Amino acid sequence: GAVVSQHPSWVICKSGTSVKIECRSLDFQATTMFWYRQFPKQSLMLMATSNEGSKATYEQGVEKDKFLINHASLTLSTLTVTSAHPEDSSFYICSARTSGLRRGEQYFGPGTRLTVT
Amino acid sequence: RKEVEQDPGPFNVPEGATVAFNCTYSNSASQSFFWYRQDCRKEPKLLMSVYSSGNEDGRFTAQLNRASQYISLLIRDSKLSDSATYLCVVNGEDSSYKLIFGSGTRLLVRP
Numbered sequence: 001g002a003v004v005s006q007h008p009s010w011v012i013c014k015s016g017t018s019v020k021i022e023c024r025s026l027d028f029q030a031t032t033m034f035w036y037r038q039f040p041k042q043s044l045m046l047m048a049t050s051n052e053g054s055k056a057t058y059e060q061g062v063e064k065d066k067f068l069i070n071h072a073s074l075t076l077s078t079l080t081v082t083s084a085h086p087e088d089s090s091f092y093i094c095s096a097r098t099s100g101l102r103r104g105e106q107y108f109g110p111g112t113r114l115t116v117t
Numbered sequence: 118r119k120e121v122e123q124d125p126g127p128f129n130v131p132e133g134a135t136v137a138f139n140c141t142y143s144n145s146a147s148q149s150f151f152w153y154r155q156d157c158r159k160e161p162k163l164l165m166s167v168y169s170s171g172n173e174d175g176r177f178t179a180q181l182n183r184a185s186q187y188i189s190l191l192i193r194d195s196k197l198s199d200s201a202t203y204l205c206v207v208n209g210e211d212s213s214y215k216l217i218f219g220s221g222t223r224l225l226v227r228p
Contacts, residue, residue: 104151
């Protein structure tokens, strides 16, 4: 099946620094990529949707200046958490869609666990 | 009210048991429905889509009741490896392919 990778798988950073997370589709072209966040014992919450070459669409309550998303190619999207704070510590998961999938189906990356100290 | 609601559990059942999970969704215009499985500290993985006529995949049966806005998942002959969190997922009415996740139902299958 299709593979989506994320890098890094985990990261620890100091408060105030920025962290970049990469999401790659390894064997298909991702027309749309999604970024989710999951806090412990909670559900995945969609942060933003990005289409290659265009600006990301952010969900209500997600600060676009804090969570910078770049989708420069059909196989790569990046999420940068700027000026990270301890409350940004979470599990960040990307997913990708390609043509031919049933509506609503997505391939998920393995996630990145961010801890801000 | 949450868009997708599930009983968080946990459901603690012996091997071989049959267990059923339920889910309700609030948006009557939702178009597609899924069950995903998530293991601890891992990404969610698609278990099965849910069709209006009901569908079965081995030991797993999913049903959809659009009138009641209710989705179910039945697992027969539970295995230890079925222990996980089961996420009810709904695709929205718009064209953005967004997925709305329930908070999950945790299943523990004991020997």
